Amino acid sequence: MTPPKTTTPKKPWTRAAALRAYEQMMRIRVFEEHANDLYLSAKMPGLTHMYTGQEAVAVGICEHLTADDTITSTHRGHGHCVAKGAAYPEMFAELLGREAGYCRGKGGSMHIADQENGNLGANAIVGGSAGIATGSGFSAKARGNGDVSVCFFGEGALGQGLLFEVMNMAQLWKLPVIYVCENNMYNEYTHYSEVTAGEILGRPQAFGMRTAHVNGQDINEVHTTAKDLIDRARKGEGPAFMLCDTYRYHGHHVGDIARDYYRSKDEEEEWKSTRDPINLFTTWLTSNFKITEDDLANIEAQIRSEAEQAVDFALNAPYPDDSEVDQHVYA
């Protein structure tokens, strides 16, 4: 698959906004490096799915959102959570099942939610959050508050009927929902072309929905395209479907190591070396603003230091008390 050519205007950001976008992408990358280490060193229970490689999608879109706008996320959700404004200590604590986590340790990597920042939650059922995102859009429209809702999902969710049921309603009722399909090309361990008939964009187009197709590795293009779609949704002009071509660097989950039966090392290497979203943006930043590699290295160093402190905090934070087991079953 060849990503479409970039056609973005030269400067979609101010200098400060561009630096913030860089910082947010780096924040996701560094978070996941630590999450991966924690898992591989057996400090993190359960299973987890890495977002690394897809950072430009989450950040490019979430940089348009306020805390009152909502998102729904997936099992591969750390990136969306960080991009929507979550803090490291509570995130690491949640991944380690500690009481200080966003969900008091009861959600974990696959269910992390951060209500204050408008993250309605990761979801471990593929496509399972499409209803929630659409309902949030319904709610915004009913109250006329101009909020939008963004539904992140992978191309694997194209196999789920629920997605099409709610897209039909969103278009019918002109709900402010952006359906963001992150096509990282693999439905778990299967190339999407083996399980996806026809054209992806033909699906939303059949509902009469506005669509866009972007190179998901190019944050400038993601950001610029998302702005138009989000603006018109806020104005009551209805939902949109945004297809982002992207790539996950890791396996389906952290334990998916021997994966050359479904994709080659050459392919992985090619994406990492020529289409890395952070590298692409670094090149663009340093050639379009007075920003040096050193400036960016300083930002990264600051993030790495924050991450180390947060991991330390989380590792030393207590698990929830046993008495918590039957709390929060009912409100």
Next chain:
Amino acid sequence: MSTPNVGTTETMTFAKAVNTALAEELRRDPTVFIMGEDVAEAGTPFKVLSGLVDEFGTERVIDTPISEAGFTGVGVGAAMTGMRPVVDIMFGDFLTLIMDQVVNQAAKIHYMSGGKLHVPLTIRTTLGATRRSAAQHSQSLHAWVSHIPGLKVALPSTPADAKGLMKAAIRDDNPVIIFEDKLSFQEKGEVPTSEDFVLPLGVADIKREGRDVTLIATSSMVQVALEAAKTLASDGIEAEVVDPRTTSPLDDATLIESAKKTGRCIVIDEGHRRYGASAEIAAVVSDGAFWWLDAPVRRLAAMDVPIPFAPNLEDLTVPTPADVVSEAVTLINP
């Protein structure tokens, strides 16, 4: 006896009681809305919602596509973001279509978020056979959802309970599934007129007092039990009829107390017998009232077959007053 100190009452049908509860809540709280198939102008196939769209408009009484999972999911998301949706699932059999949204999403979101997110969602649907509707429109699937922590399940058996439980469901901050017996819609009863007539979820109701045998009956089976009790009374046997009103939460204490008093207990429920609500209730009573019981707890439930179409066959599948009488007599005079 189900509604002490409730002020004035009015005679109305079960359907009208549901309609009244919804109208009052729609009027009281602008975040309440109803969505489902043919809920607006059609007022549902049973006409239970007739007239609501005239007062509240199509933005609050919303006809949806035939996409049960989809609009239930929309209800979950709307509930998480400040609304109080009432999702209408035309037949209880269609619960099968919405199970992921109910079981994996609505039921778990509050817990998984460590108590931060809330899902104040009401799902109204039906149960009950003997309408000649055959296998896919006749099931009583309340046990399925009663099995899931995080959900509440209400089973009104009278017009008054229909109003009080519907209002409770809408005002509750949890997902509540309310099952209405299709054959009850035209039944009449006294219904409190107060707009604050809200029944607590998790409190059983003694529909008839008695000393000889406890009949614990749910939903459609409450009238069956009451009819049986009348026949038994003519034979000098005084049955106590206890209606749990909600299977989740279940009012263990009231059920056990009644069984302790009478020493005998029959559970009557229209779900299938195997792994059904009747099994759980019987286990609760057996455990809690063991030393007071003079006989094993008995169960009457739907046969473990798909509901057949042929009227003679269908009538064999669900408990009747005669079945209850015969079971009670055997229990008392073995």
